[in-house]
Amino acid sequence: MAAIALAGLVSVTSLTAAEWFVNPESGADNNSGVKAAPLKTAQIAVSRAKPGDTIHLLPEGAVYRQMLMLAGKTNLTIEGHGVTLTGADPLPADGWETVAPGLHRRQLPRTRLDRHLLIRDGKMNRMGRSPSVNVAFPAPEALRDGEFAWVPQPDEKTGWLYVRGSTTGLEWSVRDAGLATGGTNRSITVRNLHTRHALNDGFNIHGDCRELRCFNISGHENFDEGFSAHDTCQVWVTDGKFRGNDNAVADVNLCDSYYTRCEFRDSVSVEVLFQGGDHRLDDCRIIASGKTAFSLSSGGNPRSKEASHAKCLVLGTEISSADKAPRPLRIAEHNAATFTNCRLNGITVSNRGKLTATESTLDGAPWSPR
Secondary structure (H helix, E strand, O other), X not given: OHHXXXXXXXXXHHHHOOEEEEOOOOOOXXXXXXXXXXXXXXXXXXXXXOOOOEEEEOOOOXXXXXXXXXXXXXXXXXXXXXXXXXXXXXOOOOOOEEEEOOEEEEEEEOOHHHOOOEEEOOEEEOOOOEOOEOOOOOOHHHOOOOOEEEEEOOOOOEEEEEEEOOOOOEEEEOOOOOEEEEOEEEEEEEEEEEEEOOOOOOEEEOOEEEEEEEEEEEEEOXXXXXXXXXXOOXXXXXXXXXXXXXXXXXXXXXXXXXXXXXXXXXXXXXEEEEEOEXXXXXXXXXXXXXXXXXXXXXXXXXXXXXXEOEXXXXXXXXXXXXXXXXXXXXXXXXXXXXXXXXXXXXXXXXXXXXXXXXXXXXXXXXXXXX
């Protein structure tokens, strides 16, 4: 009887499902949202969408200076069509005050989280700063060509952005994420969507977001993570790429996450960080250039003061140092990892938990963890 009721519900949903189209170049938010009359703002489409609906982001491969927030959504598909959600907005080339030859400044609103990313000709400059590295900005007069400094003002609402060199082709990060979730969400599918230059995470997954399935996504050059799942979320990511973030991915609390054919590289701190929960890497590549290649440890349980211990299954995955410097793989006490048919190169193993490896190699030799 329950199966018949479920089949009926699926049938009704499929009959009533709608397609919503977004196009910032040709759309308007008072349009109907059909392909011939698209919306301008993706969040408007999210707010109108019902269970079973699909949101199309167009034109293909476009850059959206928008952020998507999902809350209370069920059985929703977002087809990105190769769109990139960027956290940055262009800075005008004119209107700067020249304070010394080649040194310019302009007053800007204080950014959320007091994080600062300047993008020059599409390439991020974090000035060595990240959530794991908090260095002081150089004095404005000490800046070298292409560098910047942020000097907050006494009103605590604004600051001076100092830039050495050309003021053309500059962007300034102002949004926290590309796509974020909060509250309760169920059965969300995200395809062909990319994020970059957010002040926090490219994909910032919070709340109780269950059955989030992502295909062909990327998170590049965000101040914090490329992808980060928290709380009691449950996510699958297939064919993801996460490059140039503080951590490529960081999944914490009671979150469960499963990655297939994904690549993690060029991070400042950790490439793959799991704290609590159940995780899997299947046919993935970790190319570590930061402090740590892989870290598995206990995380905070959002429902209690007790720790949530992590476990991870790693299958057919390559983990290597990006250069000649060895990078650590860490398994903390009370946590468990199993590696099968994996290849480790330039990696040092620090195991205080339960670690097993079969049919795997370390620097070309059979790997037998102690």
